[in-house]
Amino acid sequence: MIDAISQSLDLNSGPLLLSMQLAAVTTVILLAIATPLAWWLANSRGAMKPFMQAFVALPIVLPPTVLGFYMLVLLGPHGTIGAWWVELTGSTLTFSFAGLVIASCVYSLPFAVQPLQSAFELLGRREVEAARTLGASSVDAFMSVVVPMAVPGFLTASVLSFAHTLGEFGVVLMVGGNIPGETRVISIAIFDHVEALDYGAAHRLSAVLLVAAFVVLLMMYLVHRRWHHR
Amino acid sequence: MSAAASTPPSIEFRYLVEQAGFTLDIEGRFALQGITGVFGPSGSGKTSLLRCMAGLASPSAAYLKVDRDIWEDSAARVRRAPHHRAIAYVFQEPRLFPHLDVRGNLEYGKRRVEKNARSSIATDQEHIIDLLGLGSLLSRRTNGLSGGEAQRVAIGRALLSAPRLILMDEPLASLDAGRKDELLPFIERLHAELTVPLVYVSHNIDEICQLCDQLLVMQGGTALATGDLQSVLMRTDLPVLGGAEAGAVIMARVVSYDAEYDLSRLEFSGGVLQAPARYAIGSVVRVRVRANDISICDESSGQTSILNRLAAEVIAINQDSSSSVLVHLKTGEDSMLARITRRSAAHLNLHPGALVIAQLKSVSVRRS
Numbered sequence: 001m002i003d004a005i006s007q008s009l010d011l012n013s014g015p016l017l018l019s020m021q022l023a024a025v026t027t028v029i030l031l032a033i034a035t036p037l038a039w040w041l042a043n044s045r046g047a048m049k050p051f052m053q054a055f056v057a058l059p060i061v062l063p064p065t066v067l068g069f070y071m072l073v074l075l076g077p078h079g080t081i082g083a084w085w086v087e088l089t090g091s092t093l094t095f096s097f098a099g100l101v102i103a104s105c106v107y108s109l110p111f112a113v114q115p116l117q118s119a120f121e122l123l124g125r126r127e128v129e130a131a132r133t134l135g136a137s138s139v140d141a142f143m144s145v146v147v148p149m150a151v152p153g154f155l156t157a158s159v160l161s162f163a164h165t166l167g168e169f170g171v172v173l174m175v176g177g178n179i180p181g182e183t184r185v186i187s188i189a190i191f192d193h194v195e196a197l198d199y200g201a202a203h204r205l206s207a208v209l210l211v212a213a214f215v216v217l218l219m220m221y222l223v224h225r226r227w228h229h230r
Numbered sequence: 231m232s233a234a235a236s237t238p239p240s241i242e243f244r245y246l247v248e249q250a251g252f253t254l255d256i257e258g259r260f261a262l263q264g265i266t267g268v269f270g271p272s273g274s275g276k277t278s279l280l281r282c283m284a285g286l287a288s289p290s291a292a293y294l295k296v297d298r299d300i301w302e303d304s305a306a307r308v309r310r311a312p313h314h315r316a317i318a319y320v321f322q323e324p325r326l327f328p329h330l331d332v333r334g335n336l337e338y339g340k341r342r343v344e345k346n347a348r349s350s351i352a353t354d355q356e357h358i359i360d361l362l363g364l365g366s367l368l369s370r371r372t373n374g375l376s377g378g379e380a381q382r383v384a385i386g387r388a389l390l391s392a393p394r395l396i397l398m399d400e401p402l403a404s405l406d407a408g409r410k411d412e413l414l415p416f417i418e419r420l421h422a423e424l425t426v427p428l429v430y431v432s433h434n435i436d437e438i439c440q441l442c443d444q445l446l447v448m449q450g451g452t453a454l455a456t457g458d459l460q461s462v463l464m465r466t467d468l469p470v471l472g473g474a475e476a477g478a479v480i481m482a483r484v485v486s487y488d489a490e491y492d493l494s495r496l497e498f499s500g501g502v503l504q505a506p507a508r509y510a511i512g513s514v515v516r517v518r519v520r521a522n523d524i525s526i527c528d529e530s531s532g533q534t535s536i537l538n539r540l541a542a543e544v545i546a547i548n549q550d551s552s553s554s555v556l557v558h559l560k561t562g563e564d565s566m567l568a569r570i571t572r573r574s575a576a577h578l579n580l581h582p583g584a585l586v587i588a589q590l591k592s593v594s595v596r597r598s
Contacts, residue, residue, distance in 0.1 A: 126325045130384075132312040133284050133319040134339030134391045140313075144338075148329040 015189035023165040026104040030112040038116035068174025071103045103175040104165045111160040119153020159220040239297035245282045246291035254278045254451040267442030268431040275451040276431045280397045285312035318388035320398040324380035326372040333368045339391025362386045378409040435475040440596040466548040477520035478566040484509045500561025516596045523591045524568035538590035
C-alpha cells in the first residue's frame with residue numbers, strides 16, 4: 001500500500017515510459033512491414049488479395065484475448081516462434097519486451113496497413129508510370145514519387161499504430177503479464193491501480209493517456225487539413 | 231521532312247495484347263524521324279500500342295527494335311524495363327509530380343538519364359525551356375498551372391529525359407479548344423527545332439494533318455495502313471479516313487503576298503494556289519484541301535468566284551456513298567481527293583485519264 005502511494009506520487013513514470021517505448025518500436029517495425037504489404041494490396045488484382053485483406057483486418061474484430069491467447073501459444077517456449085527464440089537467445093519470448101513488440105505488431109497491423117493502402121489506391125499508377133518513363137526504376141519511383149505524395153497516409157498509419165499500441169491491454173496481459181520495467185505498460189498499471197482501489201493514481205495515468213491521445217490525433221487531423229488546402 | 235540519303239533509322243514493332251473484349255494484334259515499322267501520327271477511332275488500340283512501346287503494358291507477345299537495338303523480344307525473353315527504354319511519354323493528362331515545383335518536374339528525368347545510361351543524347355535545357363515558354367513558370371507549384379501550361383511542362387519534362395523517341399497520347403485531349411490552339415504551335419516548334427522523333431496519337435485528322443509526316447492508321451486493334459502522310463491520306467479504301475474530313479495535304483512554297491486582298495500566292499507542283507492571310511515569303515507551308523471543298527468541271531470557261539482552279543488528271547474514281555464518289559486527282563506531282571455526286575461524275579463523263587479542272591472552294595494553310 002505504501003509502495004503504491006509512493007509510486008503514484010511521482011506519477012509512476014515507469015509504465016508510461018515503457019508504453020511509449022513499446023509504441024515507438026512497434027510503429028517503426030510496422031511501417032517497414034506494412035508499406036510493401038499495403039502497396040501490394042493496393043495494386044494486386046490477384047486471387048490472394050481478399051484472403052490477405054481479411055487476414056490483415058482480423059485484429060480489428062477479434063477480442064484481444066483471443067489474439068493474445070494464440071500469441072501466447074505461438075510465442076510460448078513450446079510454440080513455433082517461441083521455441084525458435086529460446087534456441088536463438090536462450091530466453092523466452094513470452095513475458096518479455098520482445099514478445100510484447102511482436103504481439104503489438106500483429107495487434108496494430110491493420111491500423112498501419114489500411115491508411116497506407118487507401119493512400120496508395122488514391123494515388124493510382126499515373127504518376128508512377130510517368131516516373132518510370134522518365135527513367136526511374138520501380139524502387140526509385142516509389143521513393144521519389146509515391147512516398148512524398150502519400151505523406152498523409154504515412155502520418156495516419158504512424159499515429160494510429162502508435163496510439164493503438166499505447167492503448168492495448170488484453171493482448172499485453174495474455175502475452176506479457178505484469179512485470180515492472182519489462183511488460184508493465186500504462187494500461188496494465190491503470191488496471192492495477194483500480195484493482196487496488198487507488199483511484200487517484202488511476203486518474204492521473206488515465207488523464208495523461210487521454211490528453212496524449214487527443215493531442216496526437218488532433219495534430220494528425222490538423223496536418224491533414226493543411227495538406228489538402230495547399 | 232526529306233528522307234536522308236542513307237536509310238534512316240527506323241522502329242519495328244509487333245505486339246499481341248489479349249484482354250476481355252479487346253485484342254491488339256499489330257505489326258509495323260516507321261522511320262525514326264519527324265512526327266508519326268497514329269490515327270484511329272476511339273478504342274482502336276492507339277493507347278495500348280503506346281503503352282506497349284513504353285513497357286507499361288504486359289503484352290502476351292512482343293517485339294520492339296529501335297534502330298539496331300532490340301528492346302523487347304518475347305520469343306527470346308528479352309525485355310527492357312521502362313526506365314531502361316529511352317522513350318518519353320506524354321500522357322493525356324499532364325501527370326506532373328505535385329510535391330515538386332515546375333523546375334523539379336523538368337529535372338526529374340534529366341537527373342536520372344546518366345544513372346541509367348539509357349541515352350547519350352545531349353539535351354539543351356535552356357533551349358527547351360525557351361522553346362516551350364516555361365521560363366516564367368520554373369518556381370511555380372504545379373497545382374497552380376493552367377491545363378495548357380501543365381501539359382507544356384509535361385512535354386518539357388519528357389524532352390529533358392534525353393529520349394530517342396517521344397510518345398504523345400492525345401496531349402490536347404484534356405484541353406478545351408482555346409488551350410488546344412495555344413499548345414499546337416509549341417508542338418510544331420519542337421518539330422521544327424529539335425531532332426527527336428515523335429509519335430503523336432490522335433483521333434482528330436485535322437491535328438494529324440497539321441503536325442505529322444508519317445501516318446499509321448489503326449482500327450480494331452490492327453494497323454490498316456502505314457506510310458507518309460500524303461500518300462496514306464489518298465487511300466480511299468479506308469473508311470476511317472473518309473467522311474467529312476477526307477482530303478489531301480499539299481506542301482507549297484509562299485511566293486508572294488497581295489496586301490490589297492490579303493492573299494498569299496503558294497506555288498506547288500500542280501500550279502499556284504491563293505490562300506487568305508500572310509505567310510513568310512519563301513517558306514514552305516502545309517495546305518489542307520478537303521475533298522468536300524473541291525468541285526470538278528471540264529473546261530475553264532466562264533467567270534467564277536472560285537480563285538483556285540487547277541488543271542488535273544483523274545487517276546481513279548471510287549464509290550463513296552450511294553450518291554457520291556471520291557475522285558483521286560493528280561495535279562503536277564501532288565494528289566488530291568474531290569467528293570462529287572455520282573450524277574456529276576456521269577454527267578462529266580469522268581474516267582481515269584480524263585483531263586479536268588479542279589476548283590478549290592477553300593484551302594487552309596495548316597502550318598507555316
